[in-house]
Amino acid sequence: MKRFKDILVIAPRDVDMRKPLQAAASLAASNNARVTLFDSLGPLRFGRGAVLPGYKPDDVHQLMEQARRAELEALAAEVPHARVHVDVGTGRGFIEIIRRVQERGHDLVIAPPDQPGGLVGFARASTTMHLLRKCPVPVWVIRPEVPSTGDVLAAVGPFEEGTPTPLDRKIVELGSSLAAQRRGDFHLVHAWSLEGESLLRNGRVKMPASEVDQLVSEARLMAEDGTAKLLAEVGLGTDEVTAHVVEGRPVTAIGQIAGSIDAGVVVMGTLSRTGVSGLIMGNTAESTLGNLRASVMAVKPEDFKTPIESTRSLLSLSTDEM
Structure with missing residues (x-):
């Protein structure tokens, strides 16, 4: 595990992140590794009749990104003794994750499964299965239980x-x-x-x-x-x-x-x-x-x-x- 120096931790909303963060913190401490917390926001879709007085869709998306970044920064503060960075993207989750791996040199992805806890296997974890199939670096899927x-x-x-x-x-x-x-x-x-x-x-x-x-x-x-x-x-x-x-x-x-x-x-x-x-x-x-x-x-x-x-x-x- 000493080989990992740049860890990408996937942090979806409303998911218990304690175990993934513990694992990332342990690796960061032993490897002097960098840790990045990442989440991807889906594109905004407004109905034709939607009215946003004083706001453009891009303005709303920027507010959402700022809010999510603040949440991730609060989560990052829970990782002691590690260099933790925060990143928020836009687009389909697994694609944005893999592109960041390609472009920013992350050498390990840590993620919780995107399905309810306690289920056998990962059949209902769509993003997880895409990462296991297509991500070019090791993927550590950590079950909260x-x-x-x-x-x-x-x-x-x-x-x-x-x-x-x-x-x-x-x-x-x-x-x-x-x-x-x-x-x-x-x-x-x-x-x-x-x-x-x-x-x-x-x-x-x-x-x-x-x-x-x-x-x-x-x-x-x-x-x-x-x-x-x-x-x-x-x-x-x-x-x-x-x-x-x-x-x-x-x-x-x-x-x-x-x-x-x-x-x-x-x-x-x-x-x-x-x-x-x-x-x-x-x-x-x-x-x-x-x-x-x-x-x-x-x-x-x-x-x-x-x-x-x-x-x-x-x-x-x-x-x-x-």
């Missing part, structure tokens, strides 16, 4: 021919650091399976059971070896992490392990390992996020490209077309 201390689970894989990817290493490094910050235990889960096992055992052309068993054994060893290699690459000993190498579907394994250890945070990648970078979320991530009760830190590969155009890019494009 989850304790600020406790265990962390990192979900890794699938490995490429048994070899961990740079994204896997990034997930483990962040998860280990986050567990230390939360004074909890660090767990890792890697789900594996033999592709096509049911067809090999029960298809019209069956392999001998002993041969299928041998293939399953080889798949298990590859998963165990890949996990051991990953932990060695990041310098974690067996006394620093509990590794769960589980046969089965990743969605099921992640949910079961997270529930059994009562994980407070799950750190995971949110992109499919194949497909068009920046445009799709992996099926595993989508399904897992729909079933978790924990907070989530979502991580992207270093070469991830967001589909959201920055304002600077749009201005440059407009200038080139003139």
